[in-house]
Amino acid sequence: MSVRFEGVSFSYPSGVQALRDIDLAVGDGEAVAVIGENGAGKTTLAKHMNGLLHPDSGKVWVGDWDTAERTVAQLSRRVGYVFQNPDDQLFERSVRAEVAFGPRNLGLSATDVRSLVEASLATVGLEAEAESHPYDLHVSQRRMVALAATLAMRTPVVILDEPTTGQDAAGVQRLAGIVDGLKAAGRTVVTISHDLDFCAEHFERVVVMSRGHVLADGPAPEILSQVDLLAQADVEPPQIAQLSRALGLPSTPMSVEEFVELFAAQRGHEV
């Protein structure tokens, strides 16, 4: 399912203008990373996709729905949103109940709800914690509970706000697998992230935001190799891009594997 922003501007009641005339179209099944400095408007942008915020001017479309004409409950069937802070979205007494809340409200049968919950918990690796209270878990696990709750809704659009924050190496690897799985299933995935290494490895398109504007938008290798452009948004190229630039490689790899191939070619080796 596609998401489109048409001339969207938004200011918070405090007067802070967070979005300035945003035009942006995310196509069905696309994987897009939104990057940019703290306070650039990334989370505000995402909250327009599920109707938590409405534009002051302009329109936001989710498929054929104008978000201004839909409730948050309606939009929750199309857009799943994993918040930056899991404590903003967890309220049930057990992990299982938390994950079941969404599907139950979709009116699914008890059997269907149960199988969705089991599958989602297995995906995030929390089967063993199903009966735990979410607040007895480590914050990185609470983030996984919030993610499982969103996955269980099987929405065509999934938004991940800073998904790798607080995750250790194993957690990041698991998330990468989840993102790749969503992409393979044809879902539209939007992430907001400061983890440029993660973005480079798993998202084909990158949108750079700065001070409420879209500063740049294009294929990841093209955007993530532009040091000066990224610096305007207080972002640095991914580690692999920095290394390949320093070594004078002819193009910008997005993963360690791509790097090794390019490096070998430069040295006239076969890998």
Added chain:
Amino acid sequence: MIEISGLTFTYAGASSPALRQVDLSVERGQLCAIVGANGAGKTTLCYALTGFVPHFYRGSLTGSIRLAGREVTKSPPADLVGEVGLVFQNPFNQITGARFTVREEIAFGLENLGVPRQEMVERLEEALDITGLAELAERSPFALSGGQQQRLAIASVIAMRPRLLVLDEPTSQLDPAGTREVFAALRAMTARGETTIVLTELKLALVAAFADRVVALAEGCVVADGEPRQILASETLQAYGIGETRYTQAARRALQSGLAPADRPLPVTLDQAVEFLR
């Protein structure tokens, strides 16, 4: 500066210890990074260094934590204020909710210490400057983005000028430039020799570039302790789920493909990787 010996701590109600027989001493002016998988005991160690364990988070503790000659476990928390400062992992937990502007929030701790007004203003401006919050000084703490709130949490503790500054994943929500600025500022504070810093961090490339020393924890135990390059490029750390930088990964893969000579230690920073692969 800090001398931890034989420290074992089990949270009340927990079945196994969060820290096991930890020995660690950190010298004045050092920037020491604690790395480890989630659940390894990093946050508990931060709490133990600042007296939150055992004074606030209760449990059974054996061993000792000496800070500038004082036994932390036997010192009331009020005696530790000014000696130690802790920046919490979640900035939402640090902000008082009792002040209306960023400037007032940073001043809150200083007011409670009775710092003279002129000095308070100086420290406040310095903290705003270090954390890049000067432009937002009059804004409400609750009208800040997640990353801006994290800068505020850091600023409010820096302003207290503790001799030991402990930061628990202080840059988790910061943009890359902000992260680098915070690390550079911390580095500068230790370089002046007055502040000792212990921090936990999952961004290993930053640890590699800025820390003097890296201590790796796994299941509550110290499993490695030494220079960043020696520790972060060590293959054994992979077994503890600690991960490695892309620089190390790229160099290791190049080495395996016969693209680099095998007689040098693996790199952990960009500069080291360039030198390694050139």
